[in-house]
Amino acid sequence: MPVQPIKFYQTGSFVVGNRLLAPDRRSVQARADRTNSLNCGHRACQGCGEALGARYALDAAMRATGNQMVAVNSTGCLEVFSTPYPETSWRIPWLHSLFGNAPAVATGVAAGLKAKGRDDVRVVGQGGDGGTVDIGFACLSGMFERNDDVLFICYDNEAYMNTGVQRSGATPPAARTTTTPAVGPEPGNVFGQGKNVPAIAMAHEIPYVATATVADLRDLEYKVTRAMEFHGARYLHILVPCPLGWGSASCDTVRIARLAKESGLFPVFEAERGEITDVSKIRHRVPVEDYLRLQSRYAHLFGEYGSPGTVARLQEIADRNIRRYGLLEEA
Amino acid sequence: MLRQVEGSRAVADAVALCRPGVVCAYPISPQTHIVEALAEHVKSGRLAPCEFVTVESEFAAMSVAIGASAVGARAYTATASQGLLYMAEAVYNASGLGLPIVMTVANRAIGAPINIWNDHSDSMSQRDSGWIQLYAETNQEAADLHVQAFRIAEELSLPVMVCMDGFVLTHAWEQVDTPTQEEVDAFLPPYEPRQVLDPADPVSIGAMVGPEAFTEVRYLAHARQMQALELIPDVAARFAEAFGRNSGGLVHPYRTDDADTVVMALGSVLGTIKDTVDEMRRDGVRIGVLGITSFRPFPLDAVRAAVGDAHHVVVLEKALAVGIGGIVTANVRMAVVPEHVSTVIAGLGGRAITKASLRRMLDEAVAGRLEPLTFLDLNRQLIGNELARMAAGRRSGPMAENMLRDLGAVASRIG
């Protein structure tokens, strides 16, 4: 067996270099037999977190299912950038029906496969935050409640990006979108609104719920793989920064995702049947400001006419998450 | 086997004999008895393998059917009225994707005002959705049309809507001949999809299509419906051969050969119209009836042939295109001399269409005195009262409720 020389290097990001790991623990993306489910040639913006997340998630799902998988996609950036006619970047069986029905279509795929005796083929539904927490929510909740054999993945970029960055039920407070402009006495999205769909998913007591970000792609792959060990309804909510909508540099996508987690604004955890089973601890706590400053959707909070009070309120949200989910290592 | 059976049960039994792999259902009157009966078929194990999915809305029902059909399972659902509108976006999507789903529409009015009784407003609203639409005249035909529908749908990769009048048919107990499983199996081959989501041969379905090919994709949908103009009568003929009775086809002409006046309609009202026409024939009036079974595709040639030299064409419609009048009429006028055609709006929200009213109206038609647009049995007094109230002051209040107050405690006459 050829021996691979081990090289130690410092990434400064807690990332473990693949070559330090045993072959079976390496990223799916590091393997020659990865499926390239979402192949190159698609038209996502440079640095698109959604494209990155989808590629990792689906390749991991393909690996977990022995390539026996069908994907259903709601309307949104992921669907549009991947299939401009007559090209498609999908190398897996893939169906797009509508914006608000992907969880139900996925249920239909699962039911159809079962009726045809294809118990070996698994189903992944996927969509943006709009397609998941807003317009697709009834279908999602129905799929959860019936415990249909579907893994649904929400790529959360915190707004309706495909239509030009409008506010969704997942848009955070203070964020500027085109329908929550940074004007008036309380610029940006208002406080006290929005829904926490991972928590709502847990309230359905489905077999598996998890959150992840594109900063920790090994964790993302692990959660997809873990999800595929269960049958029934499963939900994975992935934070995927959007350079266009968030007003961030394309090279900062992974960094911003990491800061969302390390500040406490985006708790990363997993849960089984409604109980949290594991939480990704904050390894290097940062103030929310570090996260906010990299994104022009929060630009109105800083500078001469900035709003330190609003930043403090966002910090409170992060602090509450840290308490609620126990995000800090015990001293 | 000949049985005395409720229409809904007859349809559910026929659907079960077609061995659907996925049935999804959301309840709405008057569709409920159909899906309840199918639930029993599946739960008892008589219909297997079949997944019965109790969805959270009609939108989900059609969406589940879309997913199931796309992996090659035979998919069925049923709805009516508000439910059909609630699923409308997915209705168009199913036909756009070319998925051969079969759906029963238990025809019912659309609100507001909310009304559970029969007319054709619901299915007519979806006439341009790309679905084939077949209208049943009797419960026997409703049951038979479902067996034919799966065959037509799957041969053309187009979804088919079987429309049957709510309550009038769905809840009526009649003699219906239900075929055996062997007979249906011999008539309806297993579903062989043209496109299927299969890990062994991955395809993308539902890609974005821009102006460079959109027209061509739509054209092909139209071309397939034009093919249906030949396939529908062909399937009806083969059905007659296999089962020994005539059901389906494009149109049902009745005593039209030498007719000066032809009355056209869809669905169960054809029975009452034929009785009235028989009476008029006995009185020496040269009048006939044309039942339109296939409304989509619309059989222009068959309608033209049946009308022949008749000078008066009366289209009796159970739906209203507010702002213009007839819906079926607009289609009929493309087949015959437009000036010969008058519209009669009748039976809205379940109002009874009686022989006496039909006779009065048809006598006018034969005499050439029928207005281009007539509302059968319109209560002008009720309308006058409300118009007077509206003229008297700005805050005249909710219209429908005012009219009900005027009417007082009368029972709804639906039959």
Ligand SMILES: Cc1ncc(C[n+]2csc(CCOP(=O)(O)OP(=O)(O)O)c2C)c(N)n1
């Ligand atoms: C019924 C319906 N309403 C609205 C739209 C328009 N629409 C298409 S994609 C989209 C935004 C998608 O947002 P999201 O689900 O968050 O995905 P993203 O593009 O952000 O990845 C909207 C509003 C539509 N296609 N269908």
Ligand code: SF4
């Ligand atoms: S707008 Fe955002 S989500 Fe859409 S492709 Fe660009 S970066 Fe990705």
Ligand SMILES: [Mg+2]
């Ligand atoms: Mg989004």
